[in-house]
Amino acid sequence: MAGAADDFNSSDIEYEERPNKFLRCGGASLGRALARATEDRKESKVAFKQRPLYYGAPKTQNAQALWDNRFRSFLSSTLNVDPNQTPTCENIIRFLYAYPKHLISRAPSGAISFDTMRGAIEHIISTTQGRFPEFKLKLGEASRIKAVFSDLLSKGVITKDVSRTGQWLGSRIVYMLARALMQNALSQGCRSWDFVIQGALYLGLMVSTGSRVGDITRSDGLVGNKCVKYGDVEIQVKTDEAGNEDLVAVISLRYTKGKKDSSNVEQRVRIRMLSNTFNASDTIKLILVMALRTGNVEENTIEDLIATTKKRRGRSVVWKDPTLPLLAKATTGHVLKLSEPATTTQGQTIFRKATDLLGVLNVCGTHDIRRGVASETHTLSATKNFDGEARTAKLLNHSHSSTFRGVTASYIGEAVESRLEERLDESMGNMAQDAAKIAAMSYQAVHINKNDIQKYLLDNGLPDTESSRRKARRCMDKANREAWAKSNDATTFEVPDLAASSEVGSTTKRKRPAPAPVDSNEIPIDPRLENIFAQVGAETVLDGIVDPEELFDVDLFEDVDTNTTPTSSDPLSLPSIEFMDYFSRINLQSQTTKPVNGGSRDTSSVFLHTCDQGCLYTHPSKEVMQRHNKICKGIIRNVGPRVACPRGCGKDFSTDKGAKEHVRVFHNFVPKPCPRKDCDQTVLYPNPTSMSNHMSTVHRFSPRTCPNCPPGTTGATKIWKRKEGFRTHHIGMHRWTVEMFDAMLEAEVNEEV
Known part of the structure; x- marks a missing residue:
């Protein structure tokens, strides 16, 4: 017997939908989006077509693009595969076998790093999946790629050897x-x-x-x-x-x-x-x-x-x-x-x-x-x-x-x-047992000139391109440093006594505001130096008679403040406030640097290099000081009262000997002809200035190329117009001494005579 429920149909029930309380959520932005529906449809289409393929940090994107370009070019030019066709695992494996030989390795063996090629395959797979969503390595294809890496390792095409062992710098x-x-x-x-x-x-x-x-x-x-x-x-x-x-x-x-x-x-x-x-x-x-x-x-x-x-x-x-x-x-x-x-x-x-x-x-x-x-x-x-x-x-x-x-x-x-x-x-x-080893002296980079680079390119069969020249310099730098490391055994390193000195020298504390920036484009030099340089410049006319190094009376620089370093204390170990005060003010710069002032810095001044041999000679040029060190005898002159010229010309000297030499050379000068026998001996020069003018004008250094450089090199083709530059070239390039250079010029004079 049918029950009342058999005649009941739930579909016949009419009921109201429950109100959607979230109906108005996002209404404001939805309204704006509906108002721009057409524009958004066009703009989103363009944006989709122009969407970027690469992602990540800039260097990561660069690596993705690099290997993507290489792989797509290999597909089209080598395999004759349409780049718009989805690649296969076979394409990747053939690329892996073919491309390492076209890469230039920095390693001496010439093998490409395992990590380089592994990263290459990872980037290729990533960018390929982004361009072709249907691309996917099938079951077992990843194992085939791993087997290729193992094969390349066994053949020496790629290597897992590290280029540098990690160190621990404590x-x-x-x-x-x-x-x-x-x-x-x-x-x-x-x-x-x-x-x-x-x-x-x-x-x-x-x-x-x-x-x-x-x-x-x-x-x-x-x-x-x-x-x-x-x-x-x-x-x-x-x-x-x-x-x-x-x-x-x-x-x-x-x-x-x-x-x-x-x-x-x-x-x-x-x-x-x-x-x-x-x-x-x-x-x-x-x-x-x-x-x-x-x-x-x-x-x-x-x-x-x-x-x-x-x-x-x-x-x-x-x-x-x-x-x-x-x-x-x-x-x-x-x-x-x-x-x-x-x-x-x-x-x-x-x-x-x-x-x-x-x-x-x-x-x-x-x-x-x-x-x-x-x-x-x-x-x-x-x-x-x-x-x-x-x-x-x-x-x-x-x-x-x-x-x-x-x-x-x-x-x-x-x-x-x-x-x-x-x-x-x-x-x-x-600390770390694998700490870096330290030599007894610092490493001085060996100068590499164009001739060295050209020789390296010829010896290694490399083309004369900018990239090859950079590689040559890099390889020679590395070889020079390795040779230095082998010739300098690590010293038995002991932790130095770095305790700060208990007797710290006083430094001048500046209680005044910092000086205003200097508008001049030149670094100021002590006025006493300017006067000295003016005198020296006037006397360099004796270049034909007196060695230029003898013109620099070392005692003329005796009062010059060459550095603000306290003499009784290491400035790097000063008490905290004095350390910060000292290094917030120091502003010594090389003579070639544009002055920078302002802030707490002192006014810019030129740093003067001092003689390594112990004399008081100073100079703002490091190169000039290096030449001076080669001939300096290390004599330190006693600093005493200045000795005026007894003839009353106004000049004074550090010693009585210097004043007497001045009288002998200048005031007791005997008129004489040119010392070169090929010159007119009937002409007498009444004073050192006229003699020097004659030597610097008539017998001046003639422009020339270097006869000691190999033919075709820069040194052999460059024209040296100044004796100083020609001398520096021989000292630096050919490892000559000043005496050897002077002997060469003297031999030239004798040949002419």
Whole structure:
């Protein structure tokens, strides 16, 4: 018997739809989109057709495009395959067999790196999938590609041998690198102290934060200020429980590896001011020095800066322009462009210069500093037993999967301690056992001229192209450095006593505002020097009679301040305030550098090179000083009262002997004919000036090519118009002495006679 429910049909029920409470969500944007429906349809079509194929960082995109172009060209020109046709695994394997022979390897064996070809296949597969969504390696095809790699390895076409073994540069060695940079500038001069101090800051930042060079500078291919800026550095004056004041900084790293497209803070590192011993790599001190020098703080002295900071509620240093890059780009003349960030290449160049100055035998890279930081932090005594690995992971922004994804770091939140002072204080023997080896002396790069490059190209059968010339210079540089490393055994390295001297020499504190910038385009020279150079220039007419080196009376330079380095103390180990005051003011530059003034810098002045043999002779040209050192006897003349010319001509001399020689040469000059026998001997010259004028005009140095250079080379074809340049060429290129050069010219005169 049918029930009442059998006649019930639920479809017959009529009911109202439940009101959609989200109906108006997005209404504003939907309304705007509907109003532009036609335009959006056209624009989206064009955008889809023009969509980019490559993605990632600029260098990654460049690599994708490079291998995509090579593969597509191989398909069309070699395999006669339509590039618009979906490639196959066979096409990739044939490319893998054929293309390595067309690549030029930097390795001596000529084999291409395994990683290079593996990266090539990864880029090819990625870009092919983006262009042809249906492309997919079938089951077993990946194994076939792996087998091809194994085959190429066995045949020596590709190699897994590393081109350079990784080193571990600990904080002590990095400190010594920074010190070598600054010490070299103090003793040998530099183009710009801004560039030198910023170079030390490069090293200090990397060793204190454990960052990559690309984390603190702008990576290649990026635009804008995607780097560490002044605004990312917060420096505060802190007071401990004992009432001692110290400077503490927190540095925020934003554009780290894999996060170049985001300005979010990825890592925060807290660093503390180091003891005076390690001034050269003290990041906080160097940042303040650079800010004072470049005028990125309102104050002009470090004393005023600290005093003003302590009065602020937050006791923090205030930057005038927080958007300026902390590390600025440098020109070829080492002048900093403060608004443009430095590149990774600039940092690597400074690092190589520092390793050469220190005499590091191993070929090192900037990433070796990061390895050293990791090793030191892991083995640090204070954390070795319980959290060394975790602290290392935090400092390097590494860890297990969660930290690798950045999740752990985001939850940690607080800045990680650098502990650089503790790392520096640890014995070097307790640090990385694979630390780089250091020679007893620095590496001096061998000069490579055009003739050397041409010979290398001929010997190796390379074409005379710009690319080949660059490769030749690179290979010869590498060979010269390897030969130097083999001939210089690593010294038994002991940790030097780096304790600061207890007797620190006083330095002049500047209580006045910084001088206004100089408008002149020339670096000013001490007026006494200008007078000396004027006198010397007037007397160089005796060039035909007196050796030019004898014209420089070394005692004429006795009162010249050649350097502002305190004589009773190492300026790199001065107390903190004095160190920052000294290096925020020093502004000695080479004579070829355009002067840079302003900020806390002193007015630009020329750096004078001093004689290595012990005499008092100085000169702004390094080349002139090198020539002087070859002939200097090392005689130091006693400094006493000046001796005036007894004939009353107005000149004075450092010794009585000098005055008598002056009377003999000038006042007792006997009229005589030209010393060259082929000249008219009936003409008598009444004084040294007329004689010298005759020698410099009638018997002047005749332009010539070098007879000692191989035919066809630059030296053999170049016309030397000045004797000085011709002499420098023989000393530098042919390793002649001054005596050998003079003997050659004298032989020419005798032949003419």
